[in-house]
Amino acid sequence: MSVVGFDIGNENCVIAVAKQRGIDVLLNDESKRETxxxxxxGDKQRFMGSAGAASATMNPRSTILQVKRLIGxxxxxxxxxxxxxxxxxxxFESSDGGILIRLQFMGEVHEFTPVQILGMLLSHLKQxxxxxxxxxxxxxVIGIPSYFTDLQRRAYLDAAVIAGLRPLRLLHDCTATALGYGIYKNDLSNSGPVYTVFVDIGHCDTQVCVASLEAGQMKIISHAFDRSLGGRDFDEVLFNHFASQFKEQYNIDVHTNIKASVRLRASCEKLKKVLSVNAEAPLNIECLMDEKVVRGLIKRExxxxLSSDxxxxxVVPCRKVLADSGLTLDRINSVELVGSGSRIPAIARVVASIFNREPSRTINASECVARGCALQxxxxSPIxxxxEYEVQDSLPLSIGLSSDKGPVCTLSNGVLFPKGNPFPSVKILTLHRTDMFNMEAFYVNSNELPGLSPQLNTFTV
Known part of the structure; x- marks a missing residue:
């Protein structure tokens, strides 16, 4: 029996395992730490991980990527x-209002749900x-974004069952990062807690949290996020820039060709990484479209x-997490910047201007979540x-409970579990009823869930 932590990213996955001497990140078949x-x-078989990414350009319509954005x-x-x-x-839309993915496989049309695709991916990681x-x-233990709704969390658990895994817990990404950082921090004094901000800019989202670190314990004070701001948005800025440039310069429109779009996006992602360490970067693609060789150049400035918006x-989630924590800037001891999208120099400058201090990069930006999950x-696990190290998370969203006769709560504003409440936590309610009745759990602030249903679950008692 082994103890494993999975970080299911929007672009890459990392597997960490707990061993007697610490936490190791496992290598895949290509000897890479990220899958x-x-x-x-394909026409005759299914490719996953690195093999799937290699066939994405040749077979884009039957290649499923970024499934994390579709779950739940x-x-x-x-x-x-x-x-x-x-x-x-x-x-397209399924009969229950969810998402179905339609593709060609072995000469037939197949339909899969995002949960089934995630189950396949988890099964590959398990192998x-x-x-x-x-x-x-x-x-x-599987890492999940803090903004996930109950429906999305349950979808992850269903996918784990498909893969034959037994998740002991779903752990928030920033909480996992804070755990891996705090448990090894030896310079904590008994004079009081050390407050650290963790800014995680991933491929598709931005998550920020404030953690209180003390000897033997770690508490998350507040969470904030932007669910649709990540490294891929910066890729899209470059994609749109060069797409319009090539249309004017070479008279080709990559939007009309799926393979050309996939190749240009992949090149723009590499270009972004080059710009992180160089003042300018060239773009050269052989036979992008209509047998034309395209060339371009862009400077970091x-x-x-182009990325100013x-x-x-x-700035928004960084300021929000500070406001929700109730701390002033002078009480923040350090800022840690992690995530695959955090390597852009302009992002580090923005974070430094918000917290009045240069962000640190003392932990591995890509592996910190998986390592924290393996630790948890x-x-x-009894193995x-x-x-002794206490991990206390906090609720990222306020939760309320109502019955047929109105709200069931202990607070005047109708909230049963307020945002920032320790998590997991228990409250005991006493209700006097003589007949069968219905109850509903829901997210109180629907404005924090744009376009998503605020309903958590319904119960008949």
Missing amino acids: PAVVSF RRFNEPDLEKELKLFPFET IAEKNLEMPVSDC EFEK LLERI CAML FRVR
């Missing part, structure tokens, strides 16, 4: 319409772990100017002995 979150269906979502959500247009594969460890893998959006799994 692409891609499932591709409804097809008619307003902000999902723009999302679906970016995907090369075909999606990688079992091959490395040479033993069965069952117990695990021009890229930052995105950089301004990073070791704490919850390992881990030194």
Whole structure:
């Protein structure tokens, strides 16, 4: 039996395992520490991970990527319409209002739900772990974004069941990062807590949290997020820039060709990484479209100017998490910047201007979530002995409860579990009823869930 942590990213996945001497990140079949979150269906077989990413350019319509954005979502959500247009594969609405993915596989038309695709991906990650460890893998902790609704969390658990995994807990990404950071921090004094801000800019989202670190315990004070701001949005800025440039310069429109769009987006992502360490970067693509070789050049200053709107959006969750924590800037001891999208120099400058201090990069930006999940799994599993360390998360969204006769709550504003409440937590309610009645749990602030249903669950007692 082994203890494993999974970080299912929008672009890549990382597997970490707890061993007697610490936490190790496992290598896949290509000896890489990150595995692409891609499932591709070929003419005769299915490709996953690195093999799926390799066939994405040749077979874009049957290659499923960024499935994390579709999990637990409804097809008619307003902000999902723009999302679906970016995907090369075909999606449509299922009978229950969810999302179905239609594709060709072995000469037939197949339809899959995002949960089934995620189950395939988790099964592939499980096989990688079992091959490395040479033993069965069952117990695990999976990292999830803090903004996930109950429906999305349950979808992750369903996908884990498909893969034959037993998740001991779903752990928020920033909480996992804070755990991996805090448990190894040896310079904590007994004079009081050390407050650290963790800014996680991933491929598709931005998450921020404030953690209180003390000897033997870690508490999350507040969460904030932007669910649709990540590294891929900066890729899209470059994509649109060069798409319009090539249309004018070479008279080709990549929007009309799926393969050309996939190749240009992949090149723009590489270009963004080059711009992170260089003042300018060239773009050369052989036979992009209509047998034409395209060339371009962009400077970092021009890229930052094109991305100015995105950089301004990073300020919002950073200021919100500080306001929700009730702390002043002078009480923040350090700021840690992680995530695959955090390597852009302009982002570091924005974060530094908000918190009046240069952000640190003392933890691995891509592996910190998986390592934290593996640590949490070791704490919850009876297999390992881990030194006493308390992990206390906080609710990212306020939750209310109502019955047929109105709100059921202990607070005047109708909230049963307020945002920032310790999580997990328990409250005991006493209700006097003589007949059968219905109850409903719901998210109180629907404005924090744009386009999503505020309903959590319904109960008949």
